[in-house]
Amino acid sequence: MDANASGEEYENIDWNTDDELEIQNIAPSSHATLASLNAQTVVSNGEASSSAGPSNSNLFQHFLGMGFSEQLIAKAIKENGEANTESILESLLTYSVLEVEDSPDELNSCHLNSPQQQQQQQQQQSCVENGELSSDYDESVCDDLSESDDSSWSGGSEVANNTSSLPKHEKSLLSLANMGYSIEEASAAMERCGPEASIVELTDFICAAQMAKTEAVFFEDEKPKLPLRVNGDFKKRKLYDLEIWKTKKRKGILSEEDEGLRLPNPMIGFGVPTDTHVITHRVLPDAAIGPPFFYYENVALAPKGVWDTISRFLYDVEPEFVDSKYFCAAARKRGYVHNLPIKNRFPLLPLPPRTVNDALPLTKRWWPEWDKRTKLNCLQTVIGSAKLTDRIRKALEKWGDNPPVHVQKFVLEQCRKWNLVWVGKNKVAPLEPDEVEMLLGFPRNHTRGGGISRTDRYKSLGNSFQVDTVAYHLSVLKDIFPNGINMLSLFSGIGGAEVALHRLGIPLKNVVSVEISEANRDIVRSWWEQTNQKGNLIHLADVQQLNGDRLEQFMGSFGGFDLIVGGSPCNNLAGSNRVSRDGLEGEHSSLFYDYFRILDIVKCIMNNK
DNA sequence: CACACCATGACGGGCGTG
């Protein structure tokens, strides 16, 4: 019914309407609703105490009298404006349901130790250490969690009525589901704890499992973020989920189908320039529809469940998994979550060479017939050692032109593992930094000089985008923004997105770039100057310091962001990490949540103006 | 000598595929 709004390929992109806000409030279709509310708090926090009070005190008193808390009322008024009393009430009711569902008493002990709160504590701590009082967002989240206003709201009596006829274990299942746990989690817990386990035991088990897996932060409140507006709807929804789950369980298709997204094979996403079978149509969830456009990237082969979480947070947009081996001579399997149109994409020209032979012609002469590689493996942050290439040379020299199979196998194994190429008779070598630059689509010497060490060059390059791949996805912006764009670039690294847009011929008007590494910032600044950019480049070091106030300042000065790009750290996701592949909650990779946080704030600000 | 910076090499396992 609202397929026009969501599905029709942005044919009439008109995101700057003022009534977006109402639509967003009336038809929340995902967890984004709660998240938006949290972010909303940030935006309004500064004003709520100063401006929201006196001017509309009647309205305030009205809702106070109904038993809602000041905080919620401020939030609701800010979001709906003062005029529309009905939608304010709607929002207040929604908030109340959210909070009731959020913090059932039995779970309190779990909540205290949840990874989410630990993370928040860490964040707050780091804010304090930095001497920056930029933690208003974190505080607001904590407030929302701890300060449940449920004394003013009583709901949930329907459950008893609706479920009284169910068998005991299903009742428990439903209780857990109503607390916000997934049916799958609840079921697993019941299997482990036995049929007689109490709800408290079950929730403890789930919490323990969650912490052990250190997966899915925000787990406790992510399920309540699913469609719900009043208590009854939520219960019905869970009853419905239960039925679906029972059906699946009967059919025995639960374990495979319900867990995780499947990687496409071949990994070409919605299509690549050289493939004729290009998908040009998809339906985005309502909550994902901009502005702004967003583009998020990370490694495709992350631990199980990571992409489900990422996708859920990014408004339920399904990731587009693409291997850059279809764009250049090296593999690079990545997932991209974005709300860009996918029709009429075009590649950067000339198309880069797509075999090692073409990309590195000098290696052709030395490439043995028994090395069948035509593509390189993923370019990583470290390279093979001299000692290894020496061992390989010595191993080969003993055998002349036709080494025995076991030697071939050893050499090939090492070549694949370290991305070695043939540079002389019996000589293999790791790629030079400028070769990596070329393969990734950067200008030659992009990372060279300016004080960066060779080791750090490899590291910066290994952490970067493949420019042609990203440019192909971003190419649709050229027609939409003929006069250029304002971009927020998070975790910019060496500026893959900036380079991609520049090579597409899309003018960069204002770029706010957040990057922790000084060396990388220097690289981007040099590139910016060398390419005679006409726009403004604003550099920040720390995403955690980028709060609602700063964002409002930026957006106020040049009118909002058209695009938010970011590839958050993959350290704790990548397969090469033997030490701390901790998943999305890892020390570095949890910065994904900052991408989401910032995107959501910008989204709120854009939709309120 | 203390210190910062840089290069080097040893270190498996989860997960997807055929």
Add this chain to the structure above:
DNA sequence: CACGCCCGTCATGGTGTG
């Protein structure tokens, strides 16, 4: 089930600098 892949981390030693 065997195989192949993977935006990495850490300790250590060398080198340069004051």
